[in-house]
Amino acid sequence: MRTNDAQMLVLSALADGPLHGYAVNTAIERMTGSRLGRGSLSGALARLRDKQLIEYLPGEGRRRPVRLTAEGRTVLGRELDALVDVAGQLFETVVPDRTAYQERLNATDQARVYQQVLLDALDARPGQHLLDWGCGTGAALPALARAATARGRVLGVDHDPQMVRRAAERAAGLPRTGVLRADVHRLPLADADIDRIRTDRLLQHLADPAAALAEARRVLRPGGRLVAAEPDWDTLAVDHPDPATARAYTRHLADRIVRNPLIGRQLPRLAAESGLTVRSVVPVTPLFRDVREADRVLGLQRNTERAVTAGYLTREQARDWLDHLACGPFLASVTVFVVTAERVGG
Structure with a gap:
């Protein structure tokens, strides 16, 4: 997962449950230290909805909650598994002995x-x-x-x-x-x-x-x-x-x-x-x-x-x-x- 990808950031922010738009950006800020621009956030939400990876719950305006669909959770899980797999292949976890x-x-x-x-x-x-x-x-x-x-x-x-x-x-x-x-x-x-x-x-x-x-x-x-x-x-x-x-x-x-x-x-x-x-x-x-x-x-x-x-x-x-x-x-x-x-x- 590339965490600078706006769509993947939104999916990650929603992993723990439904959030409205402002709260999504707050969660992203906690993860990365910065917020998405208004256009980047709204564009990512629109594209994810078109792909049926997120869905809106009943509510009004910008406070309307959004959550992951079953397909959205599958995609997020697949990306996380891929990252773990790549990191596992690339990075050593066991300290080599000094001679080696x-x-x-x-x-x-x-x-x-x-x-x-x-x-x-x-x-x-x-x-x-x-x-x-x-x-x-x-x-x-x-x-x-x-x-x-x-x-x-x-x-x-x-x-x-x-x-x-x-x-x-x-x-x-x-x-x-x-x-x-x-x-x-x-x-x-x-x-x-x-x-x-x-x-x-x-x-x-x-x-x-x-x-x-x-x-x-x-x-x-x-x-x-x-x-x-x-x-x-x-x-x-x-x-x-x-x-x-x-x-x-x-x-x-x-x-x-x-x-x-x-x-x-x-x-x-x-x-x-x-x-x-x-x-x-x-x-x-x-x-x-x-x-x-x-x-x-x-x-x-x-x-x-x-x-x-x-x-x-x-x-x-x-x-x-x-x-x-x-x-x-x-x-x-x-x-x-x-x-x-x-x-x-x-």
Whole structure:
């Protein structure tokens, strides 16, 4: 059901019983936040009556009640069932485990774009010691091993045992490449031991990003380089006819779902405060045009339900939001900042 269709809005408003014209528009306003224009309402009522989907009850003038016919209820039920079916096909309801989520995200075109920018900025050379800080499932380890060659060394570090197991499987057979389970805030590495540090979407999850960056500086050699990619979730933009609903969805994600939602814009400042010298900041804005692909990254239905529970969206707004995302042309974007910083001096 497209809730911006005047006829379907009228049918939905009448689902709970007869209403006169003014009350129909009041019910529509409760559902959508706005009323139909007088011409739109009267036109929708006339067309629905011609289709025998509604009928008028005895009464006078504009106060004459109108109700759904049996056929009208059938049509409304069919449309609602279709929406549920479409949403069920499009949107995931079960939260994927962290490993599966990381694997699917790394496989998207959107991730590949900014990850290539990250790899280029890292400028890893043969013989260098490279650290994949918060390596996750180890998707970047093969590329790092190729850059370092057998003359260098690659180490992946993550605190999650499931991630470490998957990364170790990827590292098997790669020259001088290992994976270690450790707290990324306290790396089991000597001072000035690493030439290059790569990190992707790690800091947004950490309890203390500033302390972690200070630790990264400790293990970098003078002249060593950190390249970090972090999203700024406050920049998430999803097209919807009601901008207020889209903003509420983004605000809930930034307020309640991500631990450090603004880390993308904060990263250059935090890196500088840790003693690193920031060399460049490159914003990369992945674009989603396929709602299924976006849902696999953003969890659209799951996070919409959470937004309703938290009071950011009403139930009616949530239905309208998911309806449009499922049926309308889709567009969403979020900015990822790729920050290059170096340790200068001792």
